[in-house]
Amino acid sequence: MVSSSPLVNRPATVVRAVAVEKSYGARERRVAALRGLDLAVSAGEFVAIMGRSGCGKTTLLNLLGAMDQPDRGEIWLEGRNLPQLSEEELTRLRRQRVGFVFQFFNLLPTLTVRENVELPLLLQGETSAIRARVDEVLVAVDLHDRAADTPAQLSGGQMQRVALARALVHRPVLLIADEPTGNLDSISAEQVLTLLKELPARHGAAVVMATHSSEAARFADRVLHMKDGQWTNEAGKP
Amino acid sequence: MKTFLAILFITVATLPVAAQSAAAAVSPGFQLALPGYQWNFPRDHGAHPHFANEWWYWTGNLSGAHGQRFGFELTFFRVSPNPDAPLDRDFYLAHFALTDVAGNRFFFHERSRRGAWGQAGVRMVAPGPNAGLQCGAHSGLRLWNENWTADFLSSGACHLQARWGDYALDLQLDPHAARMFNGPGGLSQKGPAHGQASYYYSVPRASVNGVIEFAGSNTQVTGAAWMDHEFASNQLGTNQQGWDWMGLQLTEAGKPLDVMLFNLRDTNGSRDPYSSGTCFVEHSGRSPSITTWLKASDFKISPFLWWRSPITRARYPVAWTVEIPRRGLKLQVRAAIDNQELRGGGPGLAYWEGAVVVKGTGPGGASVEGRGYLELTGYAGQLRITTAHPAGAH
Amino acid sequence: MSAREWSVAWKTLVARPSRNERGRTALAIVAVALAIAVVVAIRMANRTALESFEQTSRAVAGRGALTVHGPTPISSTLFPRLRWLGAYAEAEPYIDRYAYDPRAHDTLELLGLDWAAEVAHHLPLNRNLIAPGSRQQRRAAVLLTSYYAQRYHYRRGDWLPLVLNGRLVRLWIAGVLPQSKLATAQSGHIALMDVAAEAHLLGQVRGAPLRFDGLQLRLAPGVSEPWLASQVQPFLPADDHVEPAAVRRRQTEKMVSAFAANLRALSYVALLVGAFLIYNTIAMGVVRRRTAIATLRALGASRRAILAVFLAEALLLSVIGGLAGLALGRLLAGLALHLVSMTLNALYTVTHPKAVRFTAGDLVWALILAVGVGLISAWGPAREAARVAPAEGMRPGLYETQFAVAKHRWLWLGLACALLAAVCAKLPAIGTVPFWGFASALMAVLGMGLLLPFAVSHLLRLGRSRLLDPASAAAGRNRWWPLRLSLGLAAASLLSALRRTSVLLAALTTAVAMFIAVAIMVGSFRVTVSTWLGETLRADVFLRARDWTRSNNAPLPREVLRQLERLPGVGAAGEYSAVPETYRGQRIFISTAWSRDLESGRRNVRLAGEASGPMHRGCPLRFLRSAGDWNIWRRGSRRGEVFVSEPFARHFDRWPGRQIQLPTQAGPQKLRIAAVFRDYSSSQGYVFMNLALFEKLYGKPLASSAGLYARPGMTVERLLAQVTQVLASMPGERQALTVNDYQSLWREALKVFDQTFRVTWSLELIALAVAILGVANTLLAVALERRRELAVLLFLGATRRQTRRMLLGEAVWIGALALLFGTLLGVVLAAILIFVINVQSFGWTIQVHAPWTWLLPACLLVFAATLIAALGPAGVAAQVDPVAAVRVE
Numbered sequence A: 001m002v003s004s005s006p007l008v009n010r011p012a013t014v015v016r017a018v019a020v021e022k023s024y025g026a027r028e029r030r031v032a033a034l035r036g037l038d039l040a041v042s043a044g045e046f047v048a049i050m051g052r053s054g055c056g057k058t059t060l061l062n063l064l065g066a067m068d069q070p071d072r073g074e075i076w077l078e079g080r081n082l083p084q085l086s087e088e089e090l091t092r093l094r095r096q097r098v099g100f101v102f103q104f105f106n107l108l109p110t111l112t113v114r115e116n117v118e119l120p121l122l123l124q125g126e127t128s129a130i131r132a133r134v135d136e137v138l139v140a141v142d143l144h145d146r147a148a149d150t151p152a153q154l155s156g157g158q159m160q161r162v163a164l165a166r167a168l169v170h171r172p173v174l175l176i177a178d179e180p181t182g183n184l185d186s187i188s189a190e191q192v193l194t195l196l197k198e199l200p201a202r203h204g205a206a207v208v209m210a211t212h213s214s215e216a217a218r219f220a221d222r223v224l225h226m227k228d229g230q231w232t233n234e235a236g237k238p
Numbered sequence B: 001m002k003t004f005l006a007i008l009f010i011t012v013a014t015l016p017v018a019a020q021s022a023a024a025a026v027s028p029g030f031q032l033a034l035p036g037y038q039w040n041f042p043r044d045h046g047a048h049p050h051f052a053n054e055w056w057y058w059t060g061n062l063s064g065a066h067g068q069r070f071g072f073e074l075t076f077f078r079v080s081p082n083p084d085a086p087l088d089r090d091f092y093l094a095h096f097a098l099t100d101v102a103g104n105r106f107f108f109h110e111r112s113r114r115g116a117w118g119q120a121g122v123r124m125v126a127p128g129p130n131a132g133l134q135c136g137a138h139s140g141l142r143l144w145n146e147n148w149t150a151d152f153l154s155s156g157a158c159h160l161q162a163r164w165g166d167y168a169l170d171l172q173l174d175p176h177a178a179r180m181f182n183g184p185g186g187l188s189q190k191g192p193a194h195g196q197a198s199y200y201y202s203v204p205r206a207s208v209n210g211v212i213e214f215a216g217s218n219t220q221v222t223g224a225a226w227m228d229h230e231f232a233s234n235q236l237g238t239n240q241q242g243w244d245w246m247g248l249q250l251t252e253a254g255k256p257l258d259v260m261l262f263n264l265r266d267t268n269g270s271r272d273p274y275s276s277g278t279c280f281v282e283h284s285g286r287s288p289s290i291t292t293w294l295k296a297s298d299f300k301i302s303p304f305l306w307w308r309s310p311i312t313r314a315r316y317p318v319a320w321t322v323e324i325p326r327r328g329l330k331l332q333v334r335a336a337i338d339n340q341e342l343r344g345g346g347p348g349l350a351y352w353e354g355a356v357v358v359k360g361t362g363p364g365g366a367s368v369e370g371r372g373y374l375e376l377t378g379y380a381g382q383l384r385i386t387t388a389h390p391a392g393a394h
Numbered sequence C: 001m002s003a004r005e006w007s008v009a010w011k012t013l014v015a016r017p018s019r020n021e022r023g024r025t026a027l028a029i030v031a032v033a034l035a036i037a038v039v040v041a042i043r044m045a046n047r048t049a050l051e052s053f054e055q056t057s058r059a060v061a062g063r064g065a066l067t068v069h070g071p072t073p074i075s076s077t078l079f080p081r082l083r084w085l086g087a088y089a090e091a092e093p094y095i096d097r098y099a100y101d102p103r104a105h106d107t108l109e110l111l112g113l114d115w116a117a118e119v120a121h122h123l124p125l126n127r128n129l130i131a132p133g134s135r136q137q138r139r140a141a142v143l144l145t146s147y148y149a150q151r152y153h154y155r156r157g158d159w160l161p162l163v164l165n166g167r168l169v170r171l172w173i174a175g176v177l178p179q180s181k182l183a184t185a186q187s188g189h190i191a192l193m194d195v196a197a198e199a200h201l202l203g204q205v206r207g208a209p210l211r212f213d214g215l216q217l218r219l220a221p222g223v224s225e226p227w228l229a230s231q232v233q234p235f236l237p238a239d240d241h242v243e244p245a246a247v248r249r250r251q252t253e254k255m256v257s258a259f260a261a262n263l264r265a266l267s268y269v270a271l272l273v274g275a276f277l278i279y280n281t282i283a284m285g286v287v288r289r290r291t292a293i294a295t296l297r298a299l300g301a302s303r304r305a306i307l308a309v310f311l312a313e314a315l316l317l318s319v320i321g322g323l324a325g326l327a328l329g330r331l332l333a334g335l336a337l338h339l340v341s342m343t344l345n346a347l348y349t350v351t352h353p354k355a356v357r358f359t360a361g362d363l364v365w366a367l368i369l370a371v372g373v374g375l376i377s378a379w380g381p382a383r384e385a386a387r388v389a390p391a392e393g394m395r396p397g398l399y400e401t402q403f404a405v406a407k408h409r410w411l412w413l414g415l416a417c418a419l420l421a422a423v424c425a426k427l428p429a430i431g432t433v434p435f436w437g438f439a440s441a442l443m444a445v446l447g448m449g450l451l452l453p454f455a456v457s458h459l460l461r462l463g464r465s466r467l468l469d470p471a472s473a474a475a476g477r478n479r480w481w482p483l484r485l486s487l488g489l490a491a492a493s494l495l496s497a498l499r500r501t502s503v504l505l506a507a508l509t510t511a512v513a514m515f516i517a518v519a520i521m522v523g524s525f526r527v528t529v530s531t532w533l534g535e536t537l538r539a540d541v542f543l544r545a546r547d548w549t550r551s552n553n554a555p556l557p558r559e560v561l562r563q564l565e566r567l568p569g570v571g572a573a574g575e576y577s578a579v580p581e582t583y584r585g586q587r588i589f590i591s592t593a594w595s596r597d598l599e600s601g602r603r604n605v606r607l608a609g610e611a612s613g614p615m616h617r618g619c620p621l622r623f624l625r626s627a628g629d630w631n632i633w634r635r636g637s638r639r640g641e642v643f644v645s646e647p648f649a650r651h652f653d654r655w656p657g658r659q660i661q662l663p664t665q666a667g668p669q670k671l672r673i674a675a676v677f678r679d680y681s682s683s684q685g686y687v688f689m690n691l692a693l694f695e696k697l698y699g700k701p702l703a704s705s706a707g708l709y710a711r712p713g714m715t716v717e718r719l720l721a722q723v724t725q726v727l728a729s730m731p732g733e734r735q736a737l738t739v740n741d742y743q744s745l746w747r748e749a750l751k752v753f754d755q756t757f758r759v760t761w762s763l764e765l766i767a768l769a770v771a772i773l774g775v776a777n778t779l780l781a782v783a784l785e786r787r788r789e790l791a792v793l794l795f796l797g798a799t800r801r802q803t804r805r806m807l808l809g810e811a812v813w814i815g816a817l818a819l820l821f822g823t824l825l826g827v828v829l830a831a832i833l834i835f836v837i838n839v840q841s842f843g844w845t846i847q848v849h850a851p852w853t854w855l856l857p858a859c860l861l862v863f864a865a866t867l868i869a870a871l872g873p874a875g876v877a878a879q880v881d882p883v884a885a886v887r888v889e
Helices: A057-064 A087-097 A113-124 A130-140 A156-168 A186-202 B004-014 C003-020 C022-056 C076-087 C115-119 C135-139 C146-152 C181-188 C195-201 C225-235 C245-288 C290-298 C303-347 C360-387 C396-425 C435-468 C481-496 C498-536 C558-565 C629-638 C646-652 C691-698 C716-728 C731-736 C742-785 C787-795 C800-841 C852-878 C882-886
Strands: A013-024 A031-042 A046-050 A072-077 A098-101 A174-178 A206-211 A222-227 A230-232 B053-064 B069-079 B091-100 B105-114 B120-125 B140-145 B148-152 B158-164 B167-173 B187-189 B197-214 B217-232 B240-252 B255-266 B276-281 B290-295 B300-308 B315-324 B329-335 B341-343 B350-361 B367-376 C066-075 C089-101 C106-113 C141-145 C159-164 C167-177 C190-194 C211-219 C241-244 C541-545 C570-583 C586-597 C642-645 C659-662 C669-677 C685-688 C705-710 C737-741
Touching (some): A013 A057, A013 A206, A031 A072, A031 A206, A031 A230, A046 A057, A046 A186, A057 A072, A057 A174, A057 A206, A087 A113, A098 A156, A113 A130, A113 C435, A113 C481, A156 A174, A156 A186, B053 B197, B053 B350, B053 B367, B069 B148, B069 B167, B069 B350, B091 B120, B091 B140, B091 B167, B105 C115, B158 B197, B197 B240, B197 B255, B217 B367, B240 B315, B240 B329, B240 B350, B255 B367, B315 B350, B315 B367, B329 B367, C003 C245, C003 C290, C003 C303, C022 C742, C066 C076, C066 C089, C066 C225, C076 C089, C076 C211, C089 C115, C089 C195, C106 C115, C106 C159, C135 C141, C135 C167, C141 C146, C146 C167, C146 C181, C190 C195, C195 C211, C211 C225, C245 C290, C245 C303, C245 C360, C245 C498, C245 C800, C290 C303, C303 C360, C303 C742, C396 C435, C396 C800, C435 C498, C498 C742, C498 C800, C498 C852, C541 C742, C558 C705, C558 C716, C570 C659, C570 C685, C586 C691, C629 C642, C629 C669, C642 C659, C646 C669, C646 C685, C716 C737, C737 C742, C742 C852, C787 C800, C787 C882, C800 C852
Parallel strands (some): A046 A206, A098 A174, A174 A206, C106 C190, C141 C167, C642 C669
Antiparallel strands (some): A013 A031, A222 A230, B053 B069, B120 B140, B167 B197, B187 B197, B197 B217, B240 B255, B240 B367, B255 B276, B315 B329, B341 B350, B350 B367, C066 C211, C066 C241, C089 C106, C089 C159, C089 C211, C141 C190, C159 C167, C541 C705, C541 C737, C570 C586, C570 C705, C642 C685
16 A cells, blocks of 8 residues: 555645534523534544543534534535535535444445445445455455455454445545444454554545543544533644 | 904905995995895805805814813804905915813914915815715815815714814714804894894804814814804994903703803993893704893803913903893803913904803702803904905905 | 233333334234235125025025925916815915016015915014005005115005016005015015915916915924925926925025135235234344343343243234224225125126124134234244344344245245145135135245245345446446445345345235236136127127016017017027026026027028127037037037036036936936036026927926027117117017117126126235235335444435435335246236136136236336335435434444
8 A cells, every 4th residue: 555645744634623513402402512613633643532422522523524514613624614515515525535433333234344345435336446446445454355254244343444444445535433442352442543543644534533542542643632512631722 | 253353354454455444334245144034054054155254163172081171163264355256266264273171282273365276265065976974975065274174064964174283183073963043033233233243153062073183192082062154244343342252052950051142342341232142952852942142231241360361461351250140040151271362363463262161050059060162352452343355365 | 921021021122112113013003904804894795795695595485494496387276286285384375586676776576475375474564554555556566675665765655667577567565564574685675465466467367377486385383394395296396396495595605605715715815915914023023122132031031021022012913903904894894795796796696785794703703813813923033032042132144144044944845835736726626615726826825935035035146246246337437326236235135134025025926926816817717708708699689688687587578579570670580598497406507599580580590690790600609629619519409418508517527428317397307418618607507408409398488588680781780779769669668678789788798797806806906005015114114223224324425315215226126026926926826716716616717818918017006006115114214314323322
């Protein structure tokens, strides 16, 4: 794999959040998940966001990954302001520029490992050169020999590595990881985190990981702490 | 007056009828019962087609060799549609009843037919070349309703036969029984209007022998039968509720006495003045027969025991005291068994007809006893009577 | 199993989840309700129709213990010879005919009883009922039931015109029958008059001996029926007989039992489909709650508790569905009865069904069915649920793999069923009920159901790999790609839940197969009948008495016929007559036909209708082996042989060469069968002979229908106009005859045919509806279950439209597979229906003509319906909120 792309040397901002606010619930019971946050992540950067459950980490990740819209504020992904985009444009953007890894493996049990990894490309309508790309990324996560298996036949760590492969197969600029090692034993966790650090960086993708494990956070370039929808212990500014 | 007038009413009521005349009127064209009828026997045993209706009525008390007691009734009715109709256009009804006194059982069956198809009728049969008293030689008059038959043999004897299932009778009646006319000249006046009468005679005491089959068991029997033959074209009034009739075969101080009483009841409960009766002493030796006709004022009857029918809920007086002061008779008439109710065609048409036992005293305290038959009508609803004929019968 | 254990298990596994799945639970209940409704409706309709059908077999049959009747009328001259009978029975003559009321357009049974005899039998008449009238009125006096009088606004004193025996007569309404058993016969379509009056109305001469249809005998107590019958028989004409009333009923019951059995079997198809659905619902529930089950088991719940809970869920669904089905069935029963009666009227005789009666038995039966089907269907899944190991449940995929392995075993079972089906198809009927035919069909359905998992899994696997394989797609972006993706993902999804997929497919396949089978059978039948009609209806104008029905053989008035024959446009005339007889305890008909060329006067000529063309060979029959019809006819007639209809041959197993013994006026006669002819007009047996033989055995026949042939050069329309004109000038007669031209008769006959099958169609459509509901239900479950995966897809960049299409893709697969296998099974079932069930029930040979022209579009419609049913679930799938869905549950 290409060791580093020229992009890495230029600290371009991949995603930036400006004063985002997000609340949930009905009028009387509105819960403010995010109370005006700023964040900027550069290409190739590995950012870890720590905080207790319910502090708003997932909400922020969803906003950054173009899965949700903030109530207030701006989110710029690759120079485009997400709140201004239509649903369809958002989907397209997400499809092409973002990769996701979840805590609970989220592989489609009906498909094989290869088919699962192919999925983002298939959804984009890409049919050419898929095989090469999938092979490449499966090799990178060291699961090429299990390409024909179904998720049921894999261990937790293996499934997460497949998820990672799927998240990277379409060369996104941003990888969102929500508690990726929450369900894994320490050895598998270490495997996954190592991959998480290395692989995206190879072509300059940024990684934003939410976790409440300080061991996991150690892999990150930058660790931010969140409490009640706001930064703490660390300056709110990038 | 007989039960079958009630049946007549049923006939009339249930069938398509001709225009009803008003009460006490007569269907036009029929002959009326008027004084001066010339009786001619054995011809008058037969049918009288010019009269609207007619019946032959046999009842009797019978006893078997070992003391079994029975009562029987066999009746043939004829109703004519119009004066010109031949006999085979008439309507025929028949009743057959048996009473088993000891067993307290009663059986009856009713049958109705039209004459058109030979199922029922009356026939004067010309005597054959071997006429006489041959066994089974039926010459003379025959009445039949399917297999119920009454044959008047040329000898004067009468042969009655009937069967329904396990009930049957086969009786021979003595030819020498005397005749009794129920009214001067055989005319029995029923009401005030011209022709509101019938021709009515009886053979009150004919000795009988034969066989009774009751519920499948046969008994040889002997006894005495009472025959009524009445024919008329009149119509009773609408103010009549019903009547009580008795035919009693008595022994008064060892001598035979026959009494017929006809008690007509009005709707208001009173006794109709045209109630009537006959007392008859048959000739013996050189004494001629003595017939005494009773008017309503000549006898008094009143009931003292009643029986309620479980089926029709009618209340029948089944025991009577009878007083005939003119003859010095004081009698008690009791039903041999209570349940001798016949339920005929049509709802509400039921009457009681059954064997009775009589005990009483005659003039000077002489003991009087005997048997007979009692008929009670109008206790299960009022009777209404016309003589029109079912027009449907062709 | 303690109560506490039970309640916890119930709450966790059934109560709470059901609350969240209200829609799906409701769908399952609706499906069950619909299936039960159909069964109940048919059951009630059958029962009511049969009851009124029994009453159709003469109100008079119920009055006496014995009836004397037969083809030869009982003459009043017999009575003097029957006087001895009075000791044992009251014998009363009766005349019993059907008459047609042209004002009310309804039929009445006109019962003539002996008034005189009725006096002694308490006929519930009352003086108040009967209005006095003139002699003319009395001779035509009739009593109506209050039902009939009220319905058609007749009053005492009105004149009632009726068509009786082909003539118009006027009856005088003398009164109304009070409520009684007699008044309820024929649902109130009965009228009473004096037997002699009716005889005269029928044309018998006044003063001559009368002829009655029969005698009713009321026995004296203690008299034995068989003994009395034997005593009476010697006095009767040779072809009359004494029979107990019950025999009459049994005869008609046998006739209809085949039809009723068929109908019942059809109704059970819907139930079968419903059973599949219950199985699926419970099975899906088990799969979905495996985790919960495992947890409960880990917490100490016993196997029995789990089993009981799922059985109880099935029980609850069944009972609610059963009760709802009962109510729905009660509503549908009226419609079902209407359809069933139409068929009975067309095939057998006139019925006047009463209102549908609901009995406790129906309630019990519906519940038993519902509960039985529910428990049996749920037994398998419930047992599996009980077997869930406590440690399990974290890997749902594993379970499905086990099932996928088992499908091989089921493959062999399926083949065994197919073999059994073939064997059963060869077995003969039991009575008139083709029991083995039904068994064969059931085996075929079960066999298909067992084979499906194997076949389906291979097809789906193939589909998935081909569709999702990017290499097989054209390079680059491909227009078809989104479609292939949806279908491929759908195939994968279906494959992963193979059992559920198979069961759903089995349900839909069964429904589709029955639909196709019935379509092929009915279509073939229709073409066969239509062709046969074309071959046997040869005349240009057809005449028949208005009050003619199969059981009321009203003759054509002869003078009218003669007059019509003299019309200038008529070249030839043919007449047909059929008289009822009893053969081996069943009703058959002896028929004959004769014709005359009016110009030459020649008889029994070959006639050709103007409209029907010159192909006709003058033989009135089409034989099973159709080569040389005319010669077979001529030869057989010359030799004094007879021809029997196919239903006769099959039913009594009498074929050409054998002899049959028929009752005739001269006593029983042995006759040889020359050939078997096709007859689709009735499933009762017909024996046809030529005129000479008929006259010898049964006397001069009275034509019950006639055909007029146009002279060459005369068109049918002109001839019809002439006939109509002549009839119009005899107003009474006009009303008494139905006149049809060739075309309209053909259309009439086919209309009757179509009516006959309307009820069949309705049942099929309901079964289909039930199956499609099942599809909707299952797909809804999929949408709800796959929330997580759909969310992931959304995360991966799929649009909502794409996720919706995925679910529709599953519907496409299911629909297409159901059509494929359904067609296969449908053809097999059609073969069983045509060659086994129909032949054994009714005795008809049907030429197979599959109506592909409308069947194909109909199948496409079914496919479309499946897709439409999936729209709802697809919408639900598209509504998934990905953010919420991927959150840890």
